[in-house]
Amino acid sequence: MAPYDRRTGGSPRPPKTGDTWWYAAVAGEAADSFSTRVRTRTRRACLGAVLLLTLVYAGLVLTATGRRWGDAAVTGRRADTRVAAFVRDHPSLDGAVTLSLVLACVLLVGLGLLRKRYALTGAAAGAVAVALAVAGLLQLYAPRPRPVDGAGALAPSGFPSATATLAFGVALALVLVVPRRSRELVVGAATLWAVALGGYAIAAGDHRPGDVIAAALLALAVQCGLLALLARRGKVRPGTRRGTTLRGLPATLPLALVAAGGLVAGFLLLGDTLGLPATAPYDPDELRLAHRCGQALAAGVGAAAGLVLLALVRHVDLDGGPASYRLGGPLVEDSGAPDQGELVGPFTENRDHEIS
Structure with a gap:
């Protein structure tokens, strides 16, 4: 018996006029369906x-060269007079970061509740919580070399950064609740705001x-996993292909420039900075x-994650239900079913069918 046959309890939704729920459910599993592609x-x-x-963790945490490069990037904020003066002259930025x-x-949460998208709001908040939980677990249990003394620990162990994870998690989760x-x-x-917060965390010496x-990368992975789950459950449908690119250009163009330039x-600078000596002085x-x-790599990767x-969701509509599925082809035409008429059930007019 087919899993979508209502007689076996496969689908609790009753058929409505113009609602092709049976075909939408089956078409969602087809190899060329929109949900499958998403x-x-x-x-x-x-x-x-x-x-x-995983590659970033292996290269920058587990290898001595990567750890030395990260320590040099943190120490270099003092050698960069512009960055040091900016952080020194604006001590209130720490409070502004927390407030933001x-x-x-x-x-x-407010956007989702105002738009009455309660399920998507819960999913977005859950994705942020999952990203923070994974970040905390990695900070606590991910293997990493321990310095012999405190001299080598220029910044506390924070791979990945909880502050940046929250910022990027919220920025990417807005995909679910924004029209x-x-x-x-x-x-x-x-995303530009999250990139700025990440840059400030590096400039202040809080994180490498x-x-x-x-x-x-963690926020992007969690959000993409959530979207894949929503597509698996048939919660996506095709959206219009017009009118969104030009409207978002004031934000996406700077984001693309930051990603490419960073x-x-x-x-280009990485090749000149990996050859640091193993011991001081530097x-x-x-x-x-x-x-x-x-700073350039962190900004570039963060902006690229948003892009x-x-x-991925450029032509995906998350607000509505699954896309309706309409029969077509020579078999349907021979059965006498109308081309554009309303289809309220899974079978044609002659009722010659069998569920198996």
């Missing part, structure tokens, strides 16, 4: 983000660049260069 893309993006997160995080969480017509504008602006990079500049110019390289998510 699920495949988001699942691959989730796995790719997890793979990159609280307001961002309120905005995420589709303004999704790119709001999510793009929120790898901690912020890992936070962005990644290009970071990788050249102040090399430390300054390492700090700027870390990847926006590209």
Whole structure:
């Protein structure tokens, strides 16, 4: 017996006029259905983000060269006079960061409740909570070399950064609660805010660049996994392909420039900063260069994470129900079913069918 046959309790929804629920359920599992395509893309993006997160952890935490580069990036904030003067002259930024995080969480929940998207609001808040929980578990239990004395610990162990994880988690979770017509504008602006918070955490010496990079990848992986789950449950449908790109350009264009410029500049500087000596003294110019390289890479990866998510959901509507499925082809035409008429059940007019 088919799992979507109502006689076996497969689908509790009664058929309504114009509601092709049976075909929508079956079509959601078809290889070429919209839900399957969305699920495949988001699942691959989730796995790719997890793979990159693993590579960042292996390269910047487990290797001596990566740890030395991270320490140099943190120490280099003092050698960079502009960054040091900015942080020194604005001591109130710590409180502003905390306040902005609280307001961002309120905005995420408030938008969902105002739009009466209670299930999506709960899913968005759950994704942020899952990202924070995974970040906490990694900080506590992920293997990492322990310094012999406290001299080598320039910043507390924070891979990935909890602050950056919360910022990127909220920014990417806005995809679920913001109307589709303004999704790119709001999510793009929120991602730029998260990138700025990550840059400040590095400039203040609270976290290494790898901690912020890992936070962005972790938030992206959790959000893509949630979208894959929603697509698996048939909660996505095609959206209009017009009117959203130009509206979101004021945020997506700067985001694209930050992503491209940060990644290009970071990788160009990375080759010059990995050759640091194993022991002090270090050249102040090399430390300054390492700090700027870390800032560029963290900004580039964070902005790229937002762009990847926006590209995955560009034509996806999360507000409505699953897409309706209409029969077509020579068999339906021969049976006498109308081409554009209302289909209220899974079978054609001649009632010659069998469920197996």
